[in-house]
Amino acid sequence: MALRLVCDFDLRKDVLPGLRARRAASLASGARGGGPGILEDNYESLRILNVERNGNIIYTYKDDKGNVAFGLYDCRTRQNEHLYTFEKDLHVISCSINSERTLLAASLVHSAKEGRKNELQPGSKCLTLLVEIHPVNNVKVLKAVDSSIWVQFLYPQVESHPPPENHLLLISEEKYIEKFHIHVIQEDGNKVVLRDSGHLPRERVAEDFVWAQWDMSEQRLYYIVLKKSRSILKCIQFSANEKFNLMCLVLYVLRLVNFGCDDLQDQGNLSKHLTLCVFTNHTGSLCVCYSPKFDSWEKITYSVFYFHKGHSKTFTAALGSVDSLVTKGLTFLNLDYYVAVYLPGHFFHLLNIQHPDLICHSLFLTGNNEVVDMLPHSPLQSLSGSLVLDWCSGKLYRALLNQSYLLQFLWNTQLDCEKMAVLHCVLSCGRDPRFLEAKIIQWISENISTCHSFDLIQEFIIASSYWSIYPETSNIDKLLPYSSVLTWNTEIPGITLVTEEITLPFMKVHSFKGYWEKLNSNLEYVKCSKPCLLYNNSMVKREWHSLISEEVYSFALLQEDHSMVSELREHLLRHLQGIEKKKIEQMVLDYISKLLDLICQILETSWRTHHLHPWVLHFRRASAAEFTVFHIMTRILEATMSLFLPLPPGFHTLHTILGVHCLPLHNLLHYIDSGVLLLTETAVIRLMKDLDNSENNEKLKFSIIYFHCPKNPPLRIFQFQLLLNYKKQPQSSMIDKSPGSVEFLPLNYFIEILTDIESSNQALYAFEGHDNVDAKFVEEAALKHTTMLLGL
Structure with a gap:
């Protein structure tokens, strides 16, 4: 298939065997508890909670007593570490750990009764806790509310020296975002505790927002607020401690998505809800992918706002058979220069976000295609870079474009638009340029006359x-x-496209650095009314x-x-x-x-x-x-x-x-x-x-x-033409010896002809830097002329 998902982490392979081994060792040592099959029977409680900026993965599970335990998988050492256990039957909404692994933040609710474990019961309390875990020392309640809270520690750019202050984001379903400032001190060697647990300074980051998304790699928080008849997309880059305001994108009723996935969300009916994703890459691109609620089983519409280009494109894809109902929502995945859009069992689109101007630079695969059928049908979340998280299976993938498949597809496709799209895709994402170029050249040499567009x-x-x-x-x-x-005016089968200009983002920045400098350069280029600089x-x-x-x-x-x-x-x-x-x-x-x-x-x-x-x-x-x-x-x-x-x-x-x-x-x-x-x-x-x-x-x-x-x-051919057009004049001096004469009569005769040509034709003087007589020319022409005179 065109998209290759390489599994970097799997709960059942990287975590579960260790938990079972530890459980077996505990039972062998005579520890009290349930039988050896308890964890085996309840492994479904094992799930991913968060992926931090350094790649470490936090997960949760319930032990044989129903207590909630937190563990961490270190992506560098590939080892698991137990973090903390709450001796209560709780359901975890969100969790985060600081970069030093000394503080754990978690939002929990009391588990619902049987039959309602996927719903937040009215009147139940959500507790947001801050726990000292190095060593286990203290638990502080940050929030006790009825709505869900998502937590996230901010990670500094440089992690070599522990910062004196930790920062924790709290994102509430009550439409506000707060940042807590947590000062820690070291006691008795490595013991890390809160300096003033009674008072943690905090500030209101945003309020009245309707949607939020966290970018863990770049430490950016995107959120949308409503003002009058429009929605304003904003971004805060916490790692640089600077605020960037980006606008505007007109949307309608939205809900909180893309900050994480938990059992409280109804994952079985994603098609009933809209999908919204913000994607960036190192070249300064900014894309917002948006899919509204589905109102038809015959076609699906989604929009991509290319803010770095100043326009949006709305794609409508025909689903073909009306009998095939849509039970899953659209998935958007960030693939650096491309955004993958797919609907399980229906279509797979590969949108070129670096050069989106022509539709032929994007690939659209529909129908019963192995590319469509082999992709996961479970909900996926695109993280920073090319990471993709499958919440249901507990797997973390690295999404890559399958070069082998794309090369094979290049040989087999008959559509010019697909040839164009795949050609660019292979070249832009190639990890072995010489090998890929050789394969493409072989394809060109055998298909040189098959492409007409x-x-x-x-x-x-x-x-x-x-x-x-x-x-x-x-x-x-x-x-x-x-x-x-x-x-490109040729239609793409099964796709209709509408392109519209959009308002460019406005950035309020202290200094343009890194990504923001590149984005600003792209925006200035769009604003510039000069002709194309290509x-x-x-x-x-x-x-x-x-x-x-x-x-x-x-x-x-x-x-x-x-x-x-x-x-x-x-x-x-x-x-x-x-x-x-x-x-x-x-x-x-x-x-x-x-x-x-x-x-x-x-x-x-x-x-x-x-x-x-x-x-x-x-x-x-x-x-x-x-x-x-x-x-x-x-x-x-x-x-x-x-x-x-x-x-x-x-x-x-x-x-x-x-x-x-x-x-x-x-x-x-x-x-x-x-x-x-x-x-x-x-x-x-x-x-x-x-x-x-x-x-x-x-x-x-x-x-x-x-x-x-x-x-x-040029001169040599001009001399030949003058010789060809020369008309002999009766001159008695032709046979007279001159100071430059040689003992070869035909050659003397020809020298006289050349002298006459040069003296009577001013055109030869136009060739600056050349002698009037070219020795090589005289030699060749004289010999040829002599053979003609002698009839040889």
């Missing part, structure tokens, strides 16, 4: 070069193209045509050279402020080297695939393999010429020589005239030297040199 070679070269340099700077996505496709080779193309039109040549025939290096360097220097010039220059070289390397890889792959050998350069009748490689090279040329990209040295020479093999003379000359085959000095010399003097070859040489060179030829 875009050019496979162009898309691969542009996308792969972009992703190879992208990690070096976060602003490169605004300056370098990531796709060759500018518009680099294109139009400037290089204009300069090229300017050189041709002005008859300015610094090379003989077509030299395989390109001026993209200087143009791209100037483009990046102009827009990448604060980055060293040397780094930008290296970036440019890396980018263009990657372009050329990818083209070379395509050539090498086609060469190996069709078993061509060096003897292909000998002039003889072409084989079927040579025809195929010539076609691939022609497609490469078309792809690069329309984008005006550089080609590896020798490309045009090899392409022309293969063209001589593969094409009849009239087709060959037509290819040269139309610019498909571009003559290089090396190619012309090879033609002159390697072709024998048969009638057909002589005709080919004459046609190429005299009629199919560029209309504004």
Whole structure:
């Protein structure tokens, strides 16, 4: 399947065996208690409560006496530690431990009577407790209310030195959020106690909110408050102790979700409730994924607000069969550059949040597909990064895109939109770029003519070069193209899409650092009314045509050279402020080297695939393999010429020589005239030297040199044309010896002709830096002229 869930933690494998072993050891030592099967029969009470920022997992279970116990799984040592036991039959709503494992916060309610254990009974009290556990010393009641409370310790950025003060968040269903300041002191060595347990300072962080979500990795609290007719999304980053206000997103009736999952929530009917998730990544993206209550069994609608891009997209997915009812809610998972959206048994969507402008950059799989069927049907919660928590099974997964499946899917799909989406997905998430590029190139070489909506070679070269340099700077996505496709009007089967502009977030920040700096840069780019800053080779193309039109040549025939290096360097220097010039220059070289390397890889792959050998350069009748490689090279040329990209040295020479093999003379000359085959000095010399003097070859040489060179030829070809058009004049001095004469009459005769041509034609003086007489030219032309005079 496209999404691979790698299990990092499993309660039944990582915790339960240890509990059973400890229980068995306790019974063997004669400790009082229930039989050995008690915990075995009640293992369903074992469940995850929280995942802290450092990766440690807090879980709870009930012992044989019904007491509630808390344990911690250390993700580094992979060991379990018992934290605390309440000697009462209680139900745990929420729990958190500080980074030093000295304080435990928990919210509990008295267990309901049988038959009502999944509901909070009216009139029951929720106790929020703060416990000293190193060593066990004191329990302080923080809250005693009727509503549910979620607790969360804040974790500092640096954990090497214990902070003198701990901070604890309390999030209440009564729509307020408080932060407690807890001072601790050390006594008698390692004993840690509260400095003033009678008075813990606290402050009101937010109130009248309707929704909240905790980001444990970045220590951010997102919440929504209602003001008049709109909802305002806000964020507080506690680790930096700064507040960031983000707005606005219009929503309706909301409930508290995404701070955790407990048995009090009705997980069997999630489709009756909306789903709301906030996702960010290191590039400065901010996405809000929202799914309202389902009002139809025939289609599902959800929206994604790309705040970093300034627009939202509302997707409507057809479910197909009306008989297949929706019993589960939508799941949104954060996959770095992508957001996965899936409805178990119905569809799986992979949304490109880095480049969401074109729908073809996202993948939409629907119907009876193994990707859809193999995903977990239980409720999942996306944590920071790529962590995914399955509350029901007690498993913590790391969500990864399955490269093997995506490559296989690339070979099998028939839709252009899916080819485009998977191509970008593989390149952006690849952990072994060379291997993936080789696989994609093999696919391109075998499917080069099967894609009609875009050019496979162009898309691969542009996308792969972009992703190879992208990690070096976060602003490169605004300056370098990531796709060759500018518009996409083809419909995606089963998907309708509505795009709307949205109000950009407003940030009230003391200083922009890290993620907030990148988000601010994205927002400034959206606000800017300037034209798109993406680099294109139009400037290089204009300069090229300017050189041709002005008859300015610094090379003989077509030299395989390109001026993209200087143009791209100037483009990046102009827009990448604060980055060293040397780094930008290296970036440019890396980018263009990657372009050329990818083209070379395509050539090498086609060469190996069709078993061509060096003897292909000998002039003889072409084989079927040579025809195929010539076609691939022609497609490469078309792809690069329309984008005006550089080609590896020798490309045009090899392409022309293969063209001589593969094409009849009239087709060959037509290819040269139309610019498909571009003559290089090396190619012309090879033609002159390697072709024998048969009638057909002589005709080919004459046609190429005299009629199919560029209309504004360089010096050597211009000299040939002057010689061809020269009309002999009666001159008695032709046979007179001059100071420069040699003892070879035909050569003297020809020197006189050249002298006359040069003295009577001013056009030769346009070629600055060249001698009027090219010795090599005189030698070759004189010998040829002599053989003609002698009839040899």
